[in-house]
Amino acid sequence: MSENTSDDPSLLVIAVDTNPSQIVIRKNPDALTKIINSISAFGNAHLMQKPQNKLAVVACHHHESKFLYPSAEKPQEFRQIDGQYEFFTFVEKSIKNNLSELIKNAPNISNNSESLLAGCLAMILCYILRIKKSQPTGSNLNTRILVVTGSEDSAHQYMTYMNVFFTAQKERVAIDICALDNTLVLLQQGCDITGGHYLKVPQLDGLLQYLLWIFLPDPSIRSKLALPPPVKVDYRAACFCHRELIDIGFVCSVCLSIFCKFSPICTTCSTVFKVPLPIKPKKKKLKT
Amino acid sequence: MSSKKGSSAASQVVHLECKNLHSYLKSQTQIISKLYEEPSICLAAYRDLPEIAKQFVIRMLCVEQPVPQAVVQSWGSQVYAKENLAACEALTELRIWTEASISGGLTAWDLTPSFKRNLKIAWLGGGRSWSMFNSVEQNDAKSRDISFLDNYAMSRWNCLLHYMVDSNASKGSEMEGISVDAVRIILHANLMNRNEQDGSYMLTSQGFQFLLMDTQSQVWHFMLQYLNTCEQRGLSLVDCLSMLFQLSFSTLGRDYSSEGLSENMQTFLQHLREFGLVYQRTRKERRFFPTRLALNFTTKNAIVPENIIENGNINNNINKLQQSDDTNYEKGYIIVETNYRVYAYTDSKLQISLLALFTELLYRFPNVTVGVITRDSIRQALRGGITSRQIISYLEQHAHPKMIANASTSSFKTTSFLPPTVIDQIKLWENERNRFSFIDGVVYNQFLSEADFMTLRDYAQSIDVLLWQNERTRTMVVKKTGHEDVKKFWKRYSKG
Numbered sequence: 001m002s003e004n005t006s007d008d009p010s011l012l013v014i015a016v017d018t019n020p021s022q023i024v025i026r027k028n029p030d031a032l033t034k035i036i037n038s039i040s041a042f043g044n045a046h047l048m049q050k051p052q053n054k055l056a057v058v059a060c061h062h063h064e065s066k067f068l069y070p071s072a073e074k075p076q077e078f079r080q081i082d083g084q085y086e087f088f089t090f091v092e093k094s095i096k097n098n099l100s101e102l103i104k105n106a107p108n109i110s111n112n113s114e115s116l117l118a119g120c121l122a123m124i125l126c127y128i129l130r131i132k133k134s135q136p137t138g139s140n141l142n143t144r145i146l147v148v149t150g151s152e153d154s155a156h157q158y159m160t161y162m163n164v165f166f167t168a169q170k171e172r173v174a175i176d177i178c179a180l181d182n183t184l185v186l187l188q189q190g191c192d193i194t195g196g197h198y199l200k201v202p203q204l205d206g207l208l209q210y211l212l213w214i215f216l217p218d219p220s221i222r223s224k225l226a227l228p229p230p231v232k233v234d235y236r237a238a239c240f241c242h243r244e245l246i247d248i249g250f251v252c253s254v255c256l257s258i259f260c261k262f263s264p265i266c267t268t269c270s271t272v273f274k275v276p277l278p279i280k281p282k283k284k285k286l287k288t
Numbered sequence: 289m290s291s292k293k294g295s296s297a298a299s300q301v302v303h304l305e306c307k308n309l310h311s312y313l314k315s316q317t318q319i320i321s322k323l324y325e326e327p328s329i330c331l332a333a334y335r336d337l338p339e340i341a342k343q344f345v346i347r348m349l350c351v352e353q354p355v356p357q358a359v360v361q362s363w364g365s366q367v368y369a370k371e372n373l374a375a376c377e378a379l380t381e382l383r384i385w386t387e388a389s390i391s392g393g394l395t396a397w398d399l400t401p402s403f404k405r406n407l408k409i410a411w412l413g414g415g416r417s418w419s420m421f422n423s424v425e426q427n428d429a430k431s432r433d434i435s436f437l438d439n440y441a442m443s444r445w446n447c448l449l450h451y452m453v454d455s456n457a458s459k460g461s462e463m464e465g466i467s468v469d470a471v472r473i474i475l476h477a478n479l480m481n482r483n484e485q486d487g488s489y490m491l492t493s494q495g496f497q498f499l500l501m502d503t504q505s506q507v508w509h510f511m512l513q514y515l516n517t518c519e520q521r522g523l524s525l526v527d528c529l530s531m532l533f534q535l536s537f538s539t540l541g542r543d544y545s546s547e548g549l550s551e552n553m554q555t556f557l558q559h560l561r562e563f564g565l566v567y568q569r570t571r572k573e574r575r576f577f578p579t580r581l582a583l584n585f586t587t588k589n590a591i592v593p594e595n596i597i598e599n600g601n602i603n604n605n606i607n608k609l610q611q612s613d614d615t616n617y618e619k620g621y622i623i624v625e626t627n628y629r630v631y632a633y634t635d636s637k638l639q640i641s642l643l644a645l646f647t648e649l650l651y652r653f654p655n656v657t658v659g660v661i662t663r664d665s666i667r668q669a670l671r672g673g674i675t676s677r678q679i680i681s682y683l684e685q686h687a688h689p690k691m692i693a694n695a696s697t698s699s700f701k702t703t704s705f706l707p708p709t710v711i712d713q714i715k716l717w718e719n720e721r722n723r724f725s726f727i728d729g730v731v732y733n734q735f736l737s738e739a740d741f742m743t744l745r746d747y748a749q750s751i752d753v754l755l756w757q758n759e760r761t762r763t764m765v766v767k768k769t770g771h772e773d774v775k776k777f778w779k780r781y782s783k784g
């Protein structure tokens with residue numbers, strides 16, 4: 001029962017970074033519309049794969065993360081307007097409406113603020129666990145997360161990221177990353193840990209096609225398709241004192257916190273270290 | 289040398305052929321291009337493709353030119369070449385793509401334009417709205433809740449099954465609701481046949497197998513039989529299919545208007561209403577509600593997706609899930625113990641008589657029936673044309689929730705909720721009957737020399753058609769399919 005097979009339905013949660021301070025969006029304000037259109041088409045393509053497939057879309061803004069679909073509010077009445085499958089129209093509409101709601105209510109950004117991606121991922125994991133629990137006994141559900149972001153790596157959220165990644169690994173949730181702008185070192189580690197794919201989109205125009213090629217196949221059938229090989233992952237950690245990625249550092253022997261400079265007291269667990277003294281040469285036994 | 293033809297007795301029991309959507313579409317070669325004019329059918333056909341084929345199609349959907357075959361081949365990994373080939377074949381069979389040649393002398397795959405266009409419409413929008421959805425009405429207060437629709441659908445469907453189980457007993461009195469049309473379909477499908485002498489109806493072995501299927505497969509099989517006869521009623525098959533698939537993509541708990549439908553489709557709707565696929569308050573009313581039976585009836589899996597009206601509400605989702613579990617058709621009622629005892633918590637005549645097909649019933653109580661699975665009872669069922677897989681899947685489908693809960697909490701994990709000993713034993717009992725396997729073949733004997741025999745035997749072996757040989761009596765048997773080749777070879781050999 002623990003084995004994931006391609007016959008089981010799968011739940012895909014898409015985390016979209018909608019933070020307006022992303023460089024992609026600042027350079028070209030239309031980009032967000034393009035991204036959202038691609039995301040909703042991609043989401044519907046996922047629902048199209050199997051009738052039992054499930055979808056959730058979460059927007060990650062600079063002040064909060066919010067479910068765009070399924071949303072917490074009562075959904076408004078929807079009817080088919082054109083040849084599109086009624087349910088797909090509903091998904092598309094609720095994503096757009098909820099996003100515009102979110103953007104309207106967002107406070108102004110004073111300076112460039114980070115997207116709350118780590119927190120958003122944690123929220124998604126909670127959602128996934130809840131859905132898994134509510135499944136009828138005996139049925140299986142494959143779960144994965146797709147992150148679409150143009151933000152930069154934020155070492156500030158290092159701890160939360162790592163907690164999320166290892167929880168996801170334990171719960172067999174694959175995390176896929178689609179980077180729009182920057183190479184994301186930290187999130188790459190997450191992909192590697194959870195067995196997801198990482199892709200930096202070469203150009204934004206073909207976003208939907210990239211998504212369909214790389215991220216639409218379920219992890220269970222990815223091995224059957226020729227997909228780009230995983231990139232070499234940079235496993236540097238961020239130090240806890242300055243949040244910078246370091247190659248070599250100091251590690252607290254009690255709580256495994258990482259520091260780039262030696263400090264006599266661990267800031268995380270308050271352990272007091274002995275000051276390293278130069279090792280005294282052993283006294284030679286004096287002959288008597 | 290002489291060769292004799294012998295054909296073995298064909299398998300004596302007729303197995304119920306249950307086509308899936310894929311093989312059904314494959315058999316409809318003459319109208320398949322017309323079917324792809326409907327977005328709903330394209331969507332259903334797409335969902336039923338092999339996993340890899342789905343990826344191929346979606347990759348090509350936005351490409352406006354044929355894709356070289358070599359490129360398509362490079363999409364799959366080498367290790368799974370066989371599966372990739374099967375996927376390509378499936379797409380060709382269904383005429384979803386066709387071969388095309390592009391400049392440079394390469395052969396390429398090109399998606400059928402109508403399929404491409406209409407799948408895109410269903411996915412991304414555009415085009416005209418589906419005929420069933422085209423007139424939007426105001427939502428009124430008299431909408432029906434989902435549990436009501438579920439109950440209605442199941443009661444209609446059970447009515448049909450009850451009729452099949454005891455048509456003769458209930459003649460006149462209980463025969464409410466089942467029309468001559470439905471009876472005709474049952475007869476046409478060979479699920480029942482008429483006894484020549486007294487005119488009573490008898491359930492055939494295919495009928496028994498039908499009853500053991502899960503509801504969704506039953507509906508699908510039944511509707512296929514209906515569609516086979518719909519031309520005789522003056523209904524167009526293409527229209528019926530498109531209507532059926534539109535229904536299967538509708539939303540549970542939502543009312544649709546029948547106003548835009550043609551005369552023929554109104555008749556079709558009335559038939560669907562009789563089988564419980566749609567609910568309509570009165571015949572004249574212009575609104576109808578699709579029921580769970582109609583939704584996604586093409587899919588094998590019994591889990592009904594929750595594209596129901598409450599779908600969007602997260603907070604309600606969990607309550608709804610539990611609720612829909614409770615109301616989801618009937619709950620399981622069978623407990624199977626490791627000592628082959630079967631306890632069925634039911635008072636339904638239908639369910640008990642189904643159980644009696646393969647168990648020996650011991651006691652009947654008002655709310656529970658106790659039986660035991662024995663070698664004789666299983667063999668009797670097997671003789672009736674029921675397979676062990678059908679028996680096991682029936683027991684699994686109707687497993688009591690307690691049994692499911694026990695299986696999922698027990699320390700050792702199995703794929704089934706039933707005790708492994710019982711499953712294995714049922715399978716063994718079936719294998720007992722299959723000690724013979726029949727292959728048609730041709731005997732070659734009376735060879736004049738040892739050398740002749742050896743040459744021919746080695747040849748037959750090399751092309752993999754040799755079934756049996758004996759060097760002492762110079763006799764060999766080859767498969768019927770290889771007979772031509774071997775004969776030709778012998779002629780050439782004996783001449784030269």
